Amino acid sequence: DGGITQSPKYLFRKEGQNVTLSCEQNLNHDAMYWYRQDPGQGLRLIYYSQIVNDFQKGDIAEGYSVSREKKESFPLTVTSAQKNPTAFYLCASSRYRVSSYNEQFFGPGTRLTVL
């Protein structure tokens, strides 16, 4: 089955700790994205990557870092510098600038709670 997997589903972190959220896709998509979703709010773009070894900041990149060493993987690190990290994190992928239709495929999400 093709798709996007995120792990873990739930993650608890103590204040001051860095945590890394995993995102893997087997859709052969070039582009990958990380969004943050707070209760009752929309999707805010954290980082995105169009190709391997390249990524750009989104609207709320402060306190987060990413890497794109492989086409299939786009891990997100939530650092201790992120003031309010408790949220639902969504990873997505798409065929960036390849097709006229830019459907994004989303993973199931990771719910991060800071204790």
Add this chain to the structure above:
Amino acid sequence: QQQVKQSPQSLIVQKGGIPIINCAYENTAFDYFPWYQQFPGKGPALLIAIRPDVSEKKEGRFTISFNKSAKQFSLHIMDSQPGDSATYFCAASENAGKSTFGDGTTLTVKP
């Protein structure tokens, strides 16, 4: 500056009603307008999408109406069912680039 504005924030209809969710955009270079459906605790999934060269697209009970001159598009759900209760997001993108999302509409369909 929010490039895609979505309304209403929440919507309650009776079963069989026709909820309508509206979105307005500012960037005239946008050329792809999808709607996503999200159930609680899940990731969003593409519901239906339209390009600006057509004014309407229908897939099953879901219809997108597109008004290019007004820079607006809307989602209509015919014969709504309790199973349609979810959060709906509109989005827009340019040249298959990254998408800009609306803030979402929480729809509740009462039995």
